[in-house]
Amino acid sequence: MNVAAVRPIQPPEASPAAAPAPEVLLDVRNVSLSFGGVKAISNVSFDIHRGEIRAIIGPNGAGKTSMLNVVNGYYKPQEGEITFRGKTRRRMRPHEAAAQGIARTFQNVALFKGMTTLDNIMSGRSLKMRRGFFWQLLHYGPARAEEIEHRRKVEEIIDFLEIEHIRKTPAGRLPYGLQKRVELGRALAMEPDLLLLDEPMAGMNVEEKEDMCRFVLDVREHFGTTIALIEHDMGVVMDLSDRVVVLDHGVRIADGKPEEVRRNQDVIDAYLGVAH
Amino acid sequence: MNGKGGGQVDDSFPKLLLRNARERPKRPAMRHKNLGIWQSWTWAMVLGEVRAFALGLETLGVRAGDRIAIIGGNRPRLYWTITAAQALGAVPVPVYADAVADEMAYVLEHAGARFAVVQDQEQVDKVLSVAERIGGLNHIVYDEERGLRDYDRTRLHSFASVQDVGRERLRREEGLEARFEESVRAGSGDAVSVILYTSGTTGRSKGVTLTAERCIQAARDTVAFDRLTDRDVALAYLPLAWVGDHYLNYAQAMVAGFCVACPESAETVKQDLKETGPTFYFAPPRVFESLLTSVMIRIEDAGALKRRMFHHFIAVAKRHGEKLLNGESVGLPGRLHYALGRLLVYGPLKNVLGFSRIRVAYTAGEAIGPDLFSFYRSLGINLKQLYGQTEAFLYVTAHADGQIRSDTVGPPMARVDLRIADTGEVQFRSPGMFVGYYKDDEQTRQALTPDGYVKTGDAGFFTEGGQLKIIDRANDVGKLSDGSLFAPKYIENKLKFFPNIKEAVAFGGGRDYVTAFINIDLTAVGNWAERNDVVYGSYQELASLGQVYDMIQANVARTNADLAAEPMMAGAQIRRFLILHKELDPDDGELTRTQKVRRSFVAERYGGLIEALYDGSGERDVATEVTFEDGRKGVIRARVKIRDIEPAPSVFREAAE
Numbered sequence: 001m002n003v004a005a006v007r008p009i010q011p012p013e014a015s016p017a018a019a020p021a022p023e024v025l026l027d028v029r030n031v032s033l034s035f036g037g038v039k040a041i042s043n044v045s046f047d048i049h050r051g052e053i054r055a056i057i058g059p060n061g062a063g064k065t066s067m068l069n070v071v072n073g074y075y076k077p078q079e080g081e082i083t084f085r086g087k088t089r090r091r092m093r094p095h096e097a098a099a100q101g102i103a104r105t106f107q108n109v110a111l112f113k114g115m116t117t118l119d120n121i122m123s124g125r126s127l128k129m130r131r132g133f134f135w136q137l138l139h140y141g142p143a144r145a146e147e148i149e150h151r152r153k154v155e156e157i158i159d160f161l162e163i164e165h166i167r168k169t170p171a172g173r174l175p176y177g178l179q180k181r182v183e184l185g186r187a188l189a190m191e192p193d194l195l196l197l198d199e200p201m202a203g204m205n206v207e208e209k210e211d212m213c214r215f216v217l218d219v220r221e222h223f224g225t226t227i228a229l230i231e232h233d234m235g236v237v238m239d240l241s242d243r244v245v246v247l248d249h250g251v252r253i254a255d256g257k258p259e260e261v262r263r264n265q266d267v268i269d270a271y272l273g274v275a276h
Numbered sequence: 277m278n279g280k281g282g283g284q285v286d287d288s289f290p291k292l293l294l295r296n297a298r299e300r301p302k303r304p305a306m307r308h309k310n311l312g313i314w315q316s317w318t319w320a321m322v323l324g325e326v327r328a329f330a331l332g333l334e335t336l337g338v339r340a341g342d343r344i345a346i347i348g349g350n351r352p353r354l355y356w357t358i359t360a361a362q363a364l365g366a367v368p369v370p371v372y373a374d375a376v377a378d379e380m381a382y383v384l385e386h387a388g389a390r391f392a393v394v395q396d397q398e399q400v401d402k403v404l405s406v407a408e409r410i411g412g413l414n415h416i417v418y419d420e421e422r423g424l425r426d427y428d429r430t431r432l433h434s435f436a437s438v439q440d441v442g443r444e445r446l447r448r449e450e451g452l453e454a455r456f457e458e459s460v461r462a463g464s465g466d467a468v469s470v471i472l473y474t475s476g477t478t479g480r481s482k483g484v485t486l487t488a489e490r491c492i493q494a495a496r497d498t499v500a501f502d503r504l505t506d507r508d509v510a511l512a513y514l515p516l517a518w519v520g521d522h523y524l525n526y527a528q529a530m531v532a533g534f535c536v537a538c539p540e541s542a543e544t545v546k547q548d549l550k551e552t553g554p555t556f557y558f559a560p561p562r563v564f565e566s567l568l569t570s571v572m573i574r575i576e577d578a579g580a581l582k583r584r585m586f587h588h589f590i591a592v593a594k595r596h597g598e599k600l601l602n603g604e605s606v607g608l609p610g611r612l613h614y615a616l617g618r619l620l621v622y623g624p625l626k627n628v629l630g631f632s633r634i635r636v637a638y639t640a641g642e643a644i645g646p647d648l649f650s651f652y653r654s655l656g657i658n659l660k661q662l663y664g665q666t667e668a669f670l671y672v673t674a675h676a677d678g679q680i681r682s683d684t685v686g687p688p689m690a691r692v693d694l695r696i697a698d699t700g701e702v703q704f705r706s707p708g709m710f711v712g713y714y715k716d717d718e719q720t721r722q723a724l725t726p727d728g729y730v731k732t733g734d735a736g737f738f739t740e741g742g743q744l745k746i747i748d749r750a751n752d753v754g755k756l757s758d759g760s761l762f763a764p765k766y767i768e769n770k771l772k773f774f775p776n777i778k779e780a781v782a783f784g785g786g787r788d789y790v791t792a793f794i795n796i797d798l799t800a801v802g803n804w805a806e807r808n809d810v811v812y813g814s815y816q817e818l819a820s821l822g823q824v825y826d827m828i829q830a831n832v833a834r835t836n837a838d839l840a841a842e843p844m845m846a847g848a849q850i851r852r853f854l855i856l857h858k859e860l861d862p863d864d865g866e867l868t869r870t871q872k873v874r875r876s877f878v879a880e881r882y883g884g885l886i887e888a889l890y891d892g893s894g895e896r897d898v899a900t901e902v903t904f905e906d907g908r909k910g911v912i913r914a915r916v917k918i919r920d921i922e923p924a925p926s927v928f929r930e931a932a933e
Contacts, residue, residue: 155311160422165543167312221425 022049024083025226026071026194031080033066033250040066041077041250048194053220054228055241055258059270062247064230065107068196071228072104073097085193099127103192107199107230109179113172117182120171121157124189125150157185160222161215177208184215188223195219197229201236209233213240238262246270287465288488290326290363292530294457296506297323300533303506306352309540309548317352319533325353327456329435330360331442336391336415336433340365343387343471347371347380347403348395350512350538353419353435355526357393362469362488363460366391369471369483370517373399379481381406383473384413386715387483392416393435397423400432465489471714472519472666483714484519484666494669494708495527497690501674502636506533508555509633513545520640523670524558549630557637561644564659567629568651589617590654597622597654602678622655631657638662638674640685643746645773649682661685663746667723667730668692669708673744684743694744695729700761701750702736703729735763737844747844752875754785760847762790764875767848770838774831775800779860779867781878782850783886789851791889793882794828795859801827816914819855825919828855832921840926849923852889856882857914863903885916894918 026048033041041063048054056064069075071082073092081088084100092100103124111120130146139147158164161181166174171182180200187195200216201209213236219225231237237244238258246254246261248270254261261267286292296305301320308315317325338344344361346368348354354370361368369387371380373395380402384392390412392403400418407413417433418424424432446452469488473481498504510529514521529536534556539548575586596610606614626632637652637659644661652659660675663685672694675686688694693705703725710730712720723731735750747753747763754762764782767790771780778797784790796819804827805812812818836849860866866878879886881900888896899913 152311155313159311162541164309164312164540165547168547218423222422 022052024048025050025085026228027083028067028071029081029083031067031070031077031082033063033070033075033077039250041070041247043080044247044250044252045080046245046252046255048226048228049242050193050226051220051224052226052242053216053240054226055237055244056228056230056247057232057234057237057244057261058247061249062270063250064247065198066250067247068104068198068228068230071097071194072102072196095127098190101191101193102196103187103190103194104196105180105183105187105198105200107202109176109183111171111179111183111186114170116168116170117163117166117174117185118154118158118168120182121154121185121189122150124186125154127190153191154189157188160188160218161185177204177211180204180208180212181215184212184219188219188225191223192225195225195227197227197231199230199232201231201233209236216240285465287492288362288460288463288467289359289469289492289527289530290460290463292492293319293323293326293359293363294460296530296533300506303533304535305529305533306355307535307537307552308352309538309544309551312540314537314551322356325439326356326359326363327453328439328442328446329353329356330363331445331452331456332438332440333360333366333391333417333442334364335441335445336417336438338364338366338391342366342391343369343389345369345371345384345387345389345392345403346394346516347392347399348373348419348516349542350514350516350521350525351395351419352538354393354395354516355512355536355538357417358470358526363456363463365463365467367468367471369473370522371473372475372515372517374515377402377405381410383481383483385410387471387473388412390414394418396420400424400427463488465492468711470522472522473517474666475518482716482719484710485712485714486669486708486710490708490711491527491669492531494671494706495523495531497707498671498674499528499532501676501690502556504528504532504534504556504636506535508532508534508635509537509552510534510556511537511539511545511549511552511554513539513542513548514558519664519666519670520558524556527669528556546630550628551630553630553633555633555635557631557634559637559639560641561639561648562642564639564644564652565648568648571625571629586621589621590651592617593622593654594650597656598650601653601656601658602680618656626655626657631655634658636660636677640664643769644682646682647773653680663744665732667710667732668704668706669710671708672702672704672706672732675743679741679743681739681741681743684739684741684745686744687742688744693729696737697725697731699750700735700737700753702732702734702744702746704732705729756784756790756848757786757788758847761844762848763845766845767792767835767839767850768873770835771831774834776804776827777831779873781860781873781875783879783889784848787890790848791886792832792850792853793878793885794832794853794855796824796828796855798859815859816857816912819857820914820917825855825917828853829919829921833924836921837924840924846926849926850921851923852918852920854885854889854916854918856885857898857916858900858902858912861902864901888916888918 024047029045030043031041032043056067058064066075070077073094073096076091081090158167163181166178171179201212204212216227220227241258243256244258244261245252246267253266253270254264286295296319302318304316305319305322306317344366346354346357358368369389371383391414394400394403394416400416403416415431415433417435417438419435421434465488467488468485469491471483471485473483475481510525512521512525525536537552539545575583592613596606596614599606600614634657637657639659640662660680662671662674664670664672671689672692673686673688691707695703697703705728725731733750734746735748735753736744736746739745748765752764756762762784767782768780771777776797777794779795781793782790798815801818801824805818818824832850832853839845839849867873884898885896895915895917897915899911902910902912904910
């Protein structure tokens with residue numbers, strides 16, 4: 001009776017491989033970003049198809065995290081435009097990006113350390129809460145029904161990420177690998193269209209990395225989420241991603257399937273360094 | 277227990293399910309935590325689930341006599357599969373879920389499983405990876421959908437979809453429900469009820485074949501013995517394929533009609549224990565030990581007041597707790613003091629551990645330290661020991677309430693015929709006894725005596741109170757040159773109960789006296805060194821300190837005194853010992869991967885040290901090759917000291933001489 005398999009929160013709207021002309025979910029056009037005299041990103045363009053796993057790679061200081069920050073509205077590029085789900089914009093504030101369906105995790109885990117796993121993930125639902133602060137405070141009537149519904153979604157995510165055993169554990173007491181998983185859970189709680197993962201596997205051991213890879217693939221299969229990730233582990237990038245864009249010193253130097261990128265001379269030079 | 281159903285004895289598990297659904301339809305039969313909420317099924321609901329699944333399986337082609345492999349954790353649906361298979365006259369074969377593909381292939385092939393019901397994608401993958409090789413496996417049914425979306429569905433079915441087929445049949449075919457019950461009632465108690473494969477620590481695993489009637493008879497005896505009723509609750513967290521789980525959580529639950537709770541996942545067992553508050557509980561000694569350790573660590577971190585209160589009342593419990601539990605007389609001041617302790621310490625502590633409602637708890641599998649055992653009993657937890665094995669369908673002996681000793685496993689259960697052979701081996705005949713190893717008559721013959729007793733392979737003896745005491749594997753038991761019994765594991769266990777001693781290896785077979793290698797426990801002894809400002813640079817240095825030798829000597833002397841008090845063991849006291857210069861390590865082949873000493877290997881590797889133990893020398897230089905974790909090799913050189921120790925005087929020994 002009650003053990004019916006967990007239904008996907010959101011069914012995938014398009015299969016990544018089957019569609020002949022893939023739908024572009026996010027289109028970044030000629031974006032440039034500078035801080036004072038420092039150019040972080042120069043005239044970079046790339047797109048992300050719905051349902052794909054897109055990797056952004058490059059050596060240290062290439063502008064990868066800046067690029068994510070531009071996409072989710074934290075940085076405002078001086079030039080260029082960004083089209084998300086068909087809507088073009090020059091600038092957007094982070095909470096607007098979040099409301100439109102862009103969620104992210106951070107290079108350094110940014111959880112509420114004193115709150116439990118459950119509450120941390122629940123906080124990802126706050127944008128979905130329709131009742132105001134006053135109703136939630138009363139915890140009565142419709143606000144209560146709503147909270148039960150949110151809790152159910154959160155439990156589905158806890159089940160999905162296999163973190164039942166730490167449901168009530170404060171995030172600060174968890175080992176690093178699990179903190180990363182909880183952070184992914186919080187991002188998933190927003191039911192995003194586009195999930196930005198900033199080095200989801202940094203600092204993990206091989207086993208934790210394998211787990212995380214599986215979760216990333218499962219997220220796409222189960223929730224139909226489009227994923228953009230920054231990652232330094234080339235093995236992970238080549239295995240996971242459908243397409244890879246390579247940045248170096250804020251400039252796009254390659255873009256294509258993993259095997260194409262791997263053979264690209266510019267990429268090899270950027271990583272190994274050449275005498276200029 | 278009520279064994280009657282429609283004028284006939286319920287001699288199969290599906291018949292018991294029908295009885296439970298009829299007599300206690302609204303009582304909870306099963307609980308499982310899903311998405312953070314405990315879901316319950318009553319006996320009537322379980323019957324509905326099992327019936328739908330059985331009829332679905334029948335449509336898939338399951339026929340009487342087919343073997344159905346069941347692979348996964350403690351999930352309600354897997355328990356229902358067991359009953360559904362039995363209802364069709366098919367034979368459930370639970371397989372250890374952590375078995376690697378090769379082991380699984382062996383069991384599936386040997387059992388000739390045509391169907392497999394498994395928990396999730398991981399198990400589906402394993403079964404698929406071996407399916408080609410073994411052939412004959414027709415269909416796989418899975419419980420959890422996750423990750424299986426893109427799999428080929430021709431031979432793969434979800435549990436729910438098989439049940440849907442069954443439910444659809446119930447709607448369309450008139451009188452099917454009655455026909456189903458009829459066919460269940462027509463089933464024979466002599467039919468094979470389950471095949472349980474042994475874990476295979478000694479060679480290939482063997483399929484222990486058990487019949488329904490015998491299983492149920494055995495379970496009836498123990499249910500009556502511990503007065504289990506349909507008000508009891510158990511938490512099913514032991515491996516599904518292990519006889520203990522099949523007995524405690526399946527057979528007993530069916531017979532008594534009690535509720536079995538399935539944990540949310542293997543990692544949440546501690547939390548689930550607290551939430552379900554079982555009344556019947558089983559755990560191997562190491563679980564009790566790790567629980568105690570975690571309690572002690574938390575207490576040491578607590579404030580001074582709490583810490584003092586805890587230690588004070590634990591001391592009170594030590595004085596009066598066990599006596600109260602055994603129903604012996606305790607003075608009024610003692611009773612009041614204990615009652616206060618229950619209010620302030622024991623009650624809250626038991627609540628945290630999930631032990632508040634325990635009425636009967638068992639431990640088995642290995643020796644349990646007397647201190648550990650009394651700790652739990654002094655809190656008022658009715659912890660007892662049992663001795664059994666798969667071939668007996670678990671119980672051979674068990675402690676009766678009020679007659680508990682930490683060093684025995686109790687008297688024979690009702691209707692169990694137990695004897696000690698001339699070789700010292702324990703042999704039994706019991707109501708739940710197996711009928712044979714599946715497809716292996718040779719092994720079956722070897723396991724039985726000509727007059728039909730099962731050879732356990734364990735050596736033991738009866739104490740004066742008629743309680744059985746297991747001392748060692750029969751093969752390891754030897755004799756000293758003067759004829760005294762020498763049971764190495766028995767001595768080693770006594771030594772290992774001291775916190776300072778991590779591992780011990782006793783020698784003496786065919787020798788004049790007993791000697792021992794000791795491994796100190798780095799945590800415990802290191803902690804002692806820290807507290808007493810003893811400086812040491814390495815394990816080797818700590819192990820060779822005179823003060824450490826003194827401490828260990830006191831432990832060995834205490835062990836000797838214990839041995840001296842036992843008529844069978846008094847002759848095998850330790851005369852000389854040494855503390856090894858390195859820890860025994862599986863990487864060096866000295867321990868198995870399950871941390872058991874490989875006795876003969878150790879004896880060979882440290883032959884020089886054994887020689888020194890018997891030639892009277894006071895120390896010996898050794899060089900031992902070690903393997904580091906990264907695979908490099910190195911050599912440890914040391915001068916190992918040897919201590920002599922006087923045997924404790926023994927009344928029995930004097931009398932014998």
